[in-house]
Amino acid sequence: IKSRTVTLDSATGFAPSAATVLAALGPNTRMIVLSSPCNPTGRIWSAHELRALAEGLLNRPGAPVWVLSDEVYRELYYTPESPVSIAQLYPHALVANSLSKSNALTGLRLGWLLAPSHVMPAIVKVHQFITTAASTFSQVVAGEVFRTPGMLGAHRPHYAALRETLVQHLSAAGLDFVPPEGAFYCLVRLPEPFAADSIKTAYMLLDDFNVVFTPGKAFGAEGWLRLSWVSQPAVLAEGIARLGAALLR
Numbered sequence: 001i002k003s004r005t006v007t008l009d010s011a012t013g014f015a016p017s018a019a020t021v022l023a024a025l026g027p028n029t030r031m032i033v034l035s036s037p038c039n040p041t042g043r044i045w046s047a048h049e050l051r052a053l054a055e056g057l058l059n060r061p062g063a064p065v066w067v068l069s070d071e072v073y074r075e076l077y078y079t080p081e082s083p084v085s086i087a088q089l090y091p092h093a094l095v096a097n098s099l100s101k102s103n104a105l106t107g108l109r110l111g112w113l114l115a116p117s118h119v120m121p122a123i124v125k126v127h128q129f130i131t132t133a134a135s136t137f138s139q140v141v142a143g144e145v146f147r148t149p150g151m152l153g154a155h156r157p158h159y160a161a162l163r164e165t166l167v168q169h170l171s172a173a174g175l176d177f178v179p180p181e182g183a184f185y186c187l188v189r190l191p192e193p194f195a196a197d198s199i200k201t202a203y204m205l206l207d208d209f210n211v212v213f214t215p216g217k218a219f220g221a222e223g224w225l226r227l228s229w230v231s232q233p234a235v236l237a238e239g240i241a242r243l244g245a246a247l248l249r
């Protein structure tokens with residue numbers, strides 16, 4: 001199976017673009033994988049762009065192109081409206097989700113895949129060879145989450161407050177960044193001369209300033225760093241202060 005990455009435009013803050021994805025399709029394309037809210041950009045595919053993507057795919061001749069939508073951060077959004085799923089607009093869609101991010105239950109290893117009923121037998125056939133089953137404990141916890149109104153989005157206010165802290169301190173430090181619309185990641189643009197090598201810069205920040213970032217090159221975004229802002233506000237503020245001191249000295 002061959003795959004390739006479609007790079008979004010850093011000049012627009014890596015805004016999701018249906019036109020960019022549709023232009024990258026080839027005659028042998030069989031599936032598109034997208035993430036919304038996205039790691040590492042924190043961007044969300046808008047309903048407008050998803051409709052444009054769905055319309056473009058439906059008007060494409062030949063076999064349908066499936067869309068696998070990674071929506072594990074779906075409950076962690078900071079936009080006025082909750083994210084729209086491609087599955088609401090396009091019939092050939094698969095949706096992956098879990099409780100790992102929405103409820104900070106990574107250790108339960110509990111996720112699921114939504115798909116049209118006619119393709120589910122093939123999915124189950126593959127699934128049975130790569131994993132066994134979710135533990136009883138995980139399923140009991142999940143049942144409680146789904147039965148309790150508001151539980152899925154219960155952590156959103158906490159992350160929204162942390163996001164305000166993030167934006168405030170990054171702006172005060174004079175750093176250029178992509179304001180996150182969802183998830184808990186943020187891309188920070190590296191100034192010169194650091195932009196040429198995000199891996200080297202990430203090691204420098206770790207060794208000299210004791211702060212950890214993921215180099216943008218790992219995501220195909222050289223010249224950027226990914227910041228995870230899941231921490232106490234004071235710790236987050238200190239980390240950003242050290243980042244500013246290192247990059248803007």
